[in-house]
Amino acid sequence: MVAIGTPGSSSAKRVMLLGSGELGKEVAIELQRLGCEVIAVDRYAHAPAMQVAHKSHVINMLDEEALYELIRVESPDLVVPEIEAIATESLLKVEQEGTKVVPTARAANLTMNRRGIRELVASELGIRTSPYRFVKTHHELEQAATDLGLPCVVKPVMSSSGKGQSTIRQRTDILQSWNYALEGTRGGADSLIVEGFVNFDYEITLLTVRHVDGVSFCEPIGHRQEGGDYRESWQPQPMDEGVLIECQSIATQVSDALGGFGIFGMEFFIQGETVYFSEVSPRPHDTGLVTLISQNLSEFQLHVRAILGLPVPYIQQYGPSASCPVLVSGESKAVEFVDVDRALREPQTDVRLFGKPEVSGSRRMGVVVTQRDTVDEAREAASRLAACVSVEPSSEVSRI
Ligand code: AMP
Secondary structure (H helix, E strand, C coil): CCCCHHHHCCCCCEEEEECCCCHHHHHHHHHHCCEEEEEEEEECCCCHHHHCEEEEECCCCCCHHHHHHHHHHHCCCCEECCCCCCHHHHHHHHHHCCCEECCHHHHHHCCCCCCHHHHHHHCCCCCCCCCCCEEECHHHHHHHHHHHHEEEEECCCCCCCCCCCCECCCHHHHHCCCHHHHHCCCCCCEEEEEECCCCCCEEEEEEEEECEEEEECCCCEEEEEEEEEEEEEEEEECHHHHHHHHHHHHHHHHHHHHHHCCCEEEEEEEEEEEEEEEEEECCCCCHHHHHHHHHHHHHHHHHHHHHCCCCCCCCCCCCCEEEEEEEEEEEECCCEEEEEHHCCCCCCEEEECCCCCCCEEEEEEEEEEEEEECHHHHHHHHHHHHHHHHEEECCCCEEE
């Protein structure tokens, strides 16, 4: 039996979201729909999920003591990490003291750092990944490039949205890659991962749900990345049945090793019939925004059901669908989107504007999702309509 109380009362099911971006906002909305009390946390005020939460806090979530103190004072029933950049030592501590962490504090801890998850998947579970090395100095990076061969991909062990990621194509790129990775490194991480380049045919996210009745999968999501950040995603990615079964089997193995309930975004590279595990996030995935239109239960609904201990009896994929982010670049605290009506005039199309309070540089501010007769048509329409959601010409920002 799962009991959910009344928000604001002693019976409330209180859920604390660590990270209040666009994915957290959708999770908060789904929690609200099931009558939970939502406490949103992020490093800045008016973050998207805070705008739909009962309560919010602004703290540096990489500050172990501040995070521990906040969780202790709020004493939520569930702590739900929505980003990687969290002092996961605090999560390990509160879990030991009896607070439930989604999916588990260990999963959050292992996946916040590329070293943790690589070592679990490649060394302990023996699953195929790209060949890799961890390096701490420029000299070690040069050596790794020699060992792995060129091209190779350099990433900070802790970073997000492709920050600090680059590809070394010739030896003269090494110094630039080194400097770029250091700029993109977050949270006191002291090393980089260097990966042999996998010349894959396509890459997928396999959304995998661990719930009270077992493990369920969404149809595979194909996506295209630029500089480590997603530019479009589509579902279903056409693929060989045997290859999909292998991905599902690896996803089950990896999610079992991490444990707990929730959705896991499992990323794979596919080259012919060979499957390479790339990485996993134990939470909704940005490429999974397409499920806002493509499924009876979006990845956010699935996550919320799973973490509350509710059943997931059936996931229905409605047909070829795609998502394309609305990216904005420049400096503004008052971005205005125009021509949203033009995008919404087309059938089976939705626009989500995240309500982020500010742009400084380049930022994902919204997404267009659409369902069509074929994947190609869905991709074309999502990109065209995302381009049509333009920003106010008088502001100092532009779409990119
Ligand atoms: P990640 O942040 O590790 O998911 O990397 C972002 C994207 O960069 C991936 O989705 C791939 O498109 C690309 N990428 C990362 N690692 C490799 C690799 N070893 N070989 C080829 N492409 C890669």
